[in-house]
Amino acid sequence: MADNQAIAIVDPHVHHWLPSRRPWYPLMQERSDARPSTLGDLRRLAHDYTAADYLVDTVGYEVRAIVHVSAVSRTGTHLDELEWIGELARVDGWPAAAIGTIDPAACWPSIRADLDAQRRNPLFRGIRVLRGLRPDSEVTVPLLDYLRRHSLVFDLVAHPRSMPGWSEALRGHEDLVVVLEHAGWPIAAADFDEWSDALGSLGERANVQCKISGLGMALHTLDGAVQRPWVLRCLEVFGPGRAMFASNFPVDRMYGDFDRLYDGYQAAAAQFDADARSALFETNARRVYGLLPR
Numbered sequence: 001m002a003d004n005q006a007i008a009i010v011d012p013h014v015h016h017w018l019p020s021r022r023p024w025y026p027l028m029q030e031r032s033d034a035r036p037s038t039l040g041d042l043r044r045l046a047h048d049y050t051a052a053d054y055l056v057d058t059v060g061y062e063v064r065a066i067v068h069v070s071a072v073s074r075t076g077t078h079l080d081e082l083e084w085i086g087e088l089a090r091v092d093g094w095p096a097a098a099i100g101t102i103d104p105a106a107c108w109p110s111i112r113a114d115l116d117a118q119r120r121n122p123l124f125r126g127i128r129v130l131r132g133l134r135p136d137s138e139v140t141v142p143l144l145d146y147l148r149r150h151s152l153v154f155d156l157v158a159h160p161r162s163m164p165g166w167s168e169a170l171r172g173h174e175d176l177v178v179v180l181e182h183a184g185w186p187i188a189a190a191d192f193d194e195w196s197d198a199l200g201s202l203g204e205r206a207n208v209q210c211k212i213s214g215l216g217m218a219l220h221t222l223d224g225a226v227q228r229p230w231v232l233r234c235l236e237v238f239g240p241g242r243a244m245f246a247s248n249f250p251v252d253r254m255y256g257d258f259d260r261l262y263d264g265y266q267a268a269a270a271q272f273d274a275d276a277r278s279a280l281f282e283t284n285a286r287r288v289y290g291l292l293p294r
Helices: 051-057 078-091 108-119 140-149 164-169 189-203 216-218 224-238 258-269 274-289
Strands: 006-014 061-070 099-100 122-128 153-156 175-180 208-212 243-245
Touching: 006 274, 051 061, 051 224, 061 274, 078 099, 078 108, 078 175, 078 274, 108 140, 140 153, 140 164, 164 189, 189 208, 189 216, 189 224, 189 258, 208 224, 216 224, 224 243, 224 258, 243 258, 243 274, 258 274
Parallel strands: 006 061, 061 099, 099 122, 122 153, 153 175, 175 208, 208 243
Antiparallel strands: none
C-alpha cells in the first residue's frame, strides 16, 4: 500500500442511495433485458449506501469532505433526493455538497423552475444529467447560460464520441465551470485511442476540469497498473491544476477497494510536487465545489 492514508482527501464523486426504502432507482431495482448495461446486472448495486458506509470503506484515510452526485434514475424524483441528502447532512455532517440534476426532456421554463428550487438547498452546487442531454439539445444553451449566471457547476456527462460536440457547445461559455465526469466515460478498454483524442479536444477548453474517476466501469478493475495509462493521459491533458481524483463509490467498489484505487492515484501523482498532489486529492475539489476547510 502506498502512503495514501497521510493524504487529505476531498472526494468529489460519491453516490448515496437508499433502495431499501426509496423507489428512485429503477436501473438497479428492476431487471430489464431491454436496457443492458456494460456494468452487468445493476441489481448488484441495489444496497443502501450512505456516508456511514463510505466511512467504513475509507477507514484510516483523512477524508475531509465528500460531494454527493445525484444517482436517481426515476424521472421526477431528484428534488426528493436532494431534500433527503440535505437531511443526511444536517444529522451526520456528510456530505458537504451535492450535485443535482434535471429532466432534459422537460421544457425550459420547467427546468428553470426546477433549478430555482434546487438552489434553495444550501448543499446544491450544480448539476449532472446522466442521459438525454446532447450538445445540440434545445435546452442546452439556456441551461449553460443559467448555470453560468448563478455560478453553478456543470458536471458534464460526455463519452468519447460526444466530447468533440460538447467542446463546440461550450464555445462562448468560457466563464462556466465545467467538470468532465469520469474522465470522459470510456465504455471499454478498446476505446483508448478514440477517447484519448477526444479528451485532448475537450481539454483545450480552459474552463473544463477533469474528474479522474469511474475508470473501473470501463476496465472492470481498480488495479493501478491497468488504470495508469488512462490516469496519466488525463494528467497530461489537464495537468494538476485542472484535475481531481474521485472514487465513484459505491459503483467502482464493484471492482475493488478504496485502498487499491487510491494506491493507483498516488503512484500516478508521484511525479508532481506536494502542492500539486494536494490539488489533485483535495484543493481543486474544494475550489470547484465551494467547500471551506473544516
